[in-house]
Amino acid sequence: MRRHLQWSIKQLTANYAEGQCSPRRVTEQALEDALKLKTLNAFIRLTPEQALQQAQESEGRYQNKKPFGSLDGVTIAVKDNFCTQDVHTTCASRMLQDFVPPYDATVCSRLKQSGAVLLGKTNMDQFAMGAGTVDSLYGPTKNIWSEDLDQDHWRIAGGSSGGSASAVAAGLCYAAIGSDTGGSTRNPASYCGVVGLKPTYGLVSRHGLIPLVNSMDVPGIFARSVSDCLEVLNAVAGPDRLDSTTIRQPYTKLHLPEVDKIDLSSVRIGIPKEYHCQGLSSEVLETWSKVADLLECAGASVRQVSLPNTAASIFVYSILNQCEVASNMARYDGIEYGHRASDERSTEQLYALSRAEGFNEVVKTRILTGNFLLLRRNYDHYFEKALRVRRLIAEDFAKVFQSSPSDDRVDILLTPTTLTEAPLYKDFASLTNRDQCAVQDFCTQPANMAGIPAVSIPIRLSRTGLPLSLQLMSNSLNEQLLLSVASWIEAQVGFDSLEHKQECRSKA
């Protein structure tokens, strides 16, 4: 076990500043570990040259006592749907297998500006369409908590940002960037036993994030602690003139109070009854009620609330997702970039074959369905209706967060993240992509509908030794309270993200 992996980002950078350890050494070790744990398939591509270069520069800055920011020298991995200048960005697809972006996504450029060392690009479901990181051109990502990584008894990492979650859980980096459209950050965070934050829609720029559903996509953050998550959020959040949907008001960096100074007596926690749904495992349910009790004992008011339109969310999500996918994927025609088939008999032939070869079945199905739903004769019946129900779902949240009389409202919602522990790959792969997402996203995608922030935090291990996590949601832009409560729970449950059996293996 690398001693420094137990440190928080703050401790790590403090040690850099004191010369106790060096960004170059930490980066070298991370690259070594990543190779040792290649079997996880967390990374699509490591970028050792750039990483070592960045680490070298970081080291120089510490020597000159002029570090860039709070992430200087901190190793971070980025999901392969964020554009990185001169580094392949594939979306785990054949279509973009050879795509090298000419620019950095805003998230990446801001990470660089705060001195982060970018290790490489992490695995994902093709174009982020999935909940397991099993539909990647580069093969599935494995969950480091699996009982057995080698046989067909391994567990999925969750998705679609499974590579990022896996990399953080395995201690290959301190934090990772994912994206979250229906739960793609929180779901793998939940399975992999790390913290996964989906910020308020518009708080973090999407410029350079290759879109799945523009109106729901949010860059997500993985880390092994809530405070590390916040360090990364503070570095990347804030308005961006390159993304017109970012919130215009300037971002003020958030600071968490000391855990023992967090006063829960004024915090009202809501338990939405609709999240007690079919398929919820007894262990998750037990975990959920335990944490609710914990909060109540600490003085928080905990009560049941109702979000009546929750069950509709999965259908609305499915329609909006497929429609936007059909539209967003229209650009992949093999003309300007991306996979181009060899058939050049006509422009139409070239398009058809390039797209047939470049996309997998999941992507193709969504494109076909989405285009069907957008036809003039179907638009009102599906898309328009889905938008209306989406508003109802958002109103459900608005009501519980700000309803009057004021004593009726809650500040935080506590729910499961996923319904179960991480499934076995062989069980998960036997389901269709549609069923995989419908089940796994049940508790996570309503937050994307409403644009509100949500965080998944690991609570305890299941009887099979797999992480069980819960989700907290708050009103838009209330990350301060959301993360404060999360860090309070984190301190109480004392979950160790690195306490998996694989640790012995990587040492061996």
Added chain:
Amino acid sequence: MYYSIIRRLGTQPKLATIPKRKWKSVLGLEVHAQIASVSKLFSGSGTSFGAPLNSSVAYFDASIPGTLPVLNRKCVESGIKTALALGCRVNEVSMFDRKHYFYADLPNGYQITQQRAALANDGIMSFPVITPGKKVYYKSVKLLQLQLEQDSGKSLHDEQLKRSLVDLNRAGLPLMELVFAPDLETGEEAASLVKELMLILRRLQTCSCKMEEGALRVDANISIHQEGEPLGVRTEVKNIGSVRSISQAITYEINRQLETVANGGLITNETRSWDAENRRTVAMRDKEVLQDYRFMPEPNLPPLHVNLKPGSKSTEDLLSVAALSEEIPELPEDTRQRLMEQYNLNADTSIILVNEPVLLDHFLSISRSLSQLPNKVIYNFLINDLLTYCNKLNLDVEDCSIKADDLRDILSCLHSEQINIQAARQLIELQQQNPAAKVSELIEINNLQQICNPEAIEELCRQAIANQAKAAQQYQKGKAKALFAIVGEVAKLSKQKANMKMVVECLENQLKSAKK
């Protein structure tokens, strides 16, 4: 206008039968006006026409994954000003939509436009209709919608190499699409509408209106039907490249439809292209399939809000329509009214002057600096002499290099009788050929001074009477018109330089005294 007879163009075949019933033609225009701006509608790349291929292409314009549109504020301002000038209701909230179709020069696979909630609606435009040889009349047409949208790139087809090449310089250029109601009946009305629209857009400086650069494109929807019956099936004519082509293309298409029906054929809903060389419309093959554009809201652009409060000011986040309305200059129709009221011009003259902005500028500037000169002399000279000269050379008045100061000097010399009208006309030509020369120099060099010396005039008259003895006798017998022949003789003898007023007086005197 009722088409009781079919009007024929030179290139058309003769018609077998002429329908006896009365047919009406109905047409509506859709105009795409490229907004004059420094950068594109949603990206920072430049807009200059004729830039090297693919040199003005931001990542967004090439649909590089992950890039997002950022709305250009200047384009919205131009759109609002144009909407206000055309009497539109500017909408407090408008939205952007994606319109999907596959084409190699449309990198995103969709165009961002405004389908559901446009920037502005319900405008109205009144304009004079000018038909050669007919009386000018005013026509009003409703402007249904004004929307902002991005242009596509350009495909270039190399027939020999069997390759298609794409230039994305045009991709993403800002356009205003103006959809007019089908309130028009003739090609001349359509051409006049576009002419007036161009005058307005140029005054606003929201569009260069250079049709030859594609900065203004006109599509016409045309149908015919019998009086009292529902509208017929329409065709759409595209690729109309000049104002002159508008009336030609539409007139051709109306006649083609009438001919088709007369021969027992049916009009099909199709897109046709104007072939300017052969002066006909031809069906466009690749537009045959009826498209379903699968419209969808553009999720990357928040709704566009504007401030409609009177007296409000624009802020960084919110444009004020009231503030923009104060930036609108005098519009062409206001100028026509002003010319009639302040300068006592008649309607037709004010229409001609306003429709030729250069003439208008000349008129106003000369009238200011030569206040002693009657306005009538100025506009007559501009319209009858300068414009005629340009038309003869097939030259746009705008391309005529004669400056207002030179015209003023010519008119000034004319007014002081230093030169006569023939010399003035000659000076137009000389000045155009020697733009740098001064009027006084040209008069000097070319010896254009009017002959006003009484003795010289008398001598010229004597000579002319001698040369035209027969005409002189007729005049003396009371045939007043015969004098013209003698006057003409003086003009010839003096190389058009004699002061004709003096010549007439002198001739009358000489012939009278000879009679005695």
